[in-house]
Amino acid sequence: MAKQKEMQLALQMVSGYGGEFSAWRMTGTDPAAYTNMDSYVERAKLAEKGKFQMIFIADTPALPNDLGAQTPMFPMDPMLALLSVARETEKIGLVATLSTTFNYPYNLARQFKALDVISHGRVGWNAVTTSDPSAASNFGAQPLSRKERYAMAHESIQIVQALWGSWEEDAWTLDTKGGKFADMAKIQPINLKGQYYASSGPLPIPPSEQGQPVIFQAGGGYEGLELAGRYASGVYANPYDIASAREHRQALRESAVRFGRNPDDIKMYAGFMFSIGATEEEGLERRRKLMSFNPEEIPSRVSYLGTMVGLRLSVHTVDIDQPLPDDLLERAYASPQDPRSPRALELLKKGLSIRDVLAHGVINYHPVVAGTAVQVADFLEEWFLAGATDGFSVVPDIAYDGVADFVEQVVPILQERGLFHKEYEGKTLRENMGVPYQYGSAETK
Ligand SMILES: Cc1cc2nc3c(=O)[nH]c(=O)nc-3n(C[C@H](O)[C@H](O)[C@H](O)COP(=O)(O)O)c2cc1C
Incomplete structure (x- = not known):
């Protein structure tokens, strides 16, 4: 063979x-x-x-x-x-x-x-x-x-x-x-x-x-x-x-x-x-921890995530520890400007919090698997x-x-x-x- x-x-x-x-x-x-x-x-x-x-x-x-x-x-x-x-x-x-x-x-x-x-x-x-x-x-x-x-x-x-x-x-x-x-x-x-x-x-x-x-x-x-x-x-x-x-x-x-x-x-x-x-949650927790070292980067990441899905997002207007509110989710679409957008939208639609969507590495240089x-x-x-x-x-x-x-x-x-x-x-x-x-x-x- x-x-x-x-x-x-x-x-x-x-x-x-x-x-x-x-x-x-x-x-x-x-x-x-x-x-x-x-x-x-x-x-x-x-x-x-x-x-x-x-x-x-x-x-x-x-x-x-x-x-x-x-x-x-x-x-x-x-x-x-x-x-x-x-x-x-x-x-x-x-x-x-x-x-x-x-x-x-x-x-x-x-x-x-x-x-x-x-x-x-x-x-x-x-x-x-x-x-x-x-x-x-x-x-x-x-x-x-x-x-x-x-x-x-x-x-x-x-x-x-x-x-x-x-x-x-x-x-x-x-x-x-x-x-x-x-x-x-x-x-x-x-x-x-x-x-x-x-x-x-x-x-x-x-x-x-x-x-x-x-x-x-x-x-x-x-x-x-x-x-x-x-x-x-x-x-x-x-x-x-x-x-x-x-x-x-x-x-x-x-x-x-x-x-x-x-x-x-x-x-x-x-x-x-x-x-x-050992579990998906543990894999994600590693990434949450890594993110927590640079809290000053979060506002710009949230705003960039917004542009990936056609929304104006700001840490001042959304709670990043909650899923994206339904009215925003309805308007969201994957921006053709960034090839990473479909993955970001998919995770938002799954109901993950904004912080966890970011922790999944949707803005990273390469695809990320946390799990x-x-x-x-x-x-x-x-x-x-x-x-x-x-x-x-x-x-x-x-x-x-x-x-x-x-x-x-x-x-x-x-x-x-x-x-x-x-x-x-x-x-x-x-x-x-x-x-x-x-x-x-x-x-x-
Ligand atoms: C996957 C990938 C990895 C790259 N790694 C490096 C690198 O390590 N050092 C570097 O100077 N340029 C690196 N480049 C950049 C290229 O040399 C080039 O500068 C870049 O792709 C933009 O120009 P270009 O589209 O005209 O090639 C990399 C490009 C790609 C696509």
């Missing part, structure tokens, strides 16, 4: 605390986890115990949030965080985001390849174009148009891949008897020059066990699809429902085909957040079996116990249902993602 196709899992490390910015205040969390690499290593080891295909780090080179009350959104430095993890783990993949707009391709190629060699072939690069103006200003630059950012991204990835392939696979001879460290005839310049970037190469780094790092992509629009279809083996996406996820996955697969690739060689990972409790491990597994199963995604990029609410809960409670359910592998397929990220070996530029493969 053909092996049942299984989902893949990536664990998002965020800044060490979890996806909720008040998680640092929860009992048990190390409030300084941001700078404590042992905490990253511990979470990564747990994820490896749970056979996660990879850990994933998003990154923007800026400080966009208010550290008065919240934790940073990203690690101090994604590559150094992954290096700490690489030395303490064996199988799990290590994927970091670095911008194609604000890094020279040579630096990108060197850092990722070095980490790939150090980790024995477990590294992926999430190549993003970074539209955030605060990142641009950190480099003395003005925000660029999408067209320009993506033109730079194509050049960047092409140069990076060429640099990765600048050593032939058998160039590193290590011939101690003959005194030949490497065969320089097999280590050649690349001499690429584009409109934005250029590099002569070669890179001073030999091949890794998987040849070279795996390319990931996260970004929007037609340009994003083209970039992914051409180069990426993994895509981090943020759909809110099954229909839009399927559409996005299908578009990615079609884009890969346009570039002469097998559509199964591009895997989509949908972002997903969870709060696990039991079975409810979390059901959600993942439904999306996966509907063909909405190849896997999930999961974000725990609170990292210190959320990762363990997922690994100990959700993973066994998925495995029992035949939806998730029980052992790593191989040692490298490519093997564990089931994507082909690649060396050098995509075009010359």
